[in-house]
Amino acid sequence: MLTTTVPSAARLGRALDRQVRFALMVALSRVAGEVKRGLVEEMRRSFDRPTPYTLNALRVKPATRQSMASLVLLKEFAGKGTPAHKFLSPSVEGGPRRLKRMEKALQRVGVLPAGRFIVPGWRADLDAYGNMSRGQIVKILSYFRAFPEMGYRANRPRSGEGGSRSRERYMVFTAGGRLKPVGVYKLVPGSALLLPILKFIPSPDYVPRLDWWGVRERVVETRFAPLFDQALRQARATARP
Secondary structure, three states: OOOOOOOOHHHHHHHHHHHHHHHHHHHHHHHHHHHHHHHHHHHHHHOOOOOHHHHOOEEEEOOOOOOOOOEEEEOOOOOOOOOHHHHHHHHHHOEEOOOOHHHHHHHHOOOOOOOEEEEEOOOOOEOOOOOEOHHHHHHHHHHOOOOHHHOOOOOOOOOOOOHHHHOOEEEEEEEOOOOEEEEEEEEOOOOOOEEEEEEEEEOOEEOOOOOHHHHHHHHHHHHHHHHHHHHHHHHHHHOOO
16 A cells, blocks of 8 residues: 655745755855856956956855855955955045055155155056066066065165166156155166156045946846746755655
8 A cells, every 4th residue: 555644834834945045045146156247347347458367356255054145255365466355445435545565665665755656657568458567566676675575775776786787777766846756767778868667646546446336236136036036946846855
């Protein structure tokens, strides 16, 4: 004789509740992934030639059974690079830009005055993304002995030294009534020609450019419901009898 057991309403309710919670967890995680992709596309539209480092600056914290919340975050650890939250936050929230590593190093040895920032001069070596090339940054920091392990040294042109500093020489150019430092210039060997490599500027204030919250709201509004329906169907299809 064949028999079967009819589950109680409470057991059915608990099973359905588990399916709904699982579908909710999956949908939250998936919509966070779509928000991340939307923000990357927004970076491509809003920024001028964003670097792969910038486009890879986001991470997703998926939902769990305990938290039931998913997050899209700026990466806080970057190894030897600059953490994403430091260089992207002004583009999201606006306000003053923070000092970059090169600026801190040049300030430490007295090359860059306090309260000033740097931008590439018109004769700076730029990479494919419009940023100063890493090679030239290293040469300038090395010349002024601005690397932390090199200690402090006066910022004046040097001659008669071995290595690359004898081939490429730099100086801090001053101008104005009180001869204020205005930038770092490269001396052309065998001539009096100076090439502007770095310009010293006041603190730049950023206008928000990355529509972080707008992208998030649009993606969640249009994509969460279909993602939840899809996850719920999958949960019911794979649920144990």
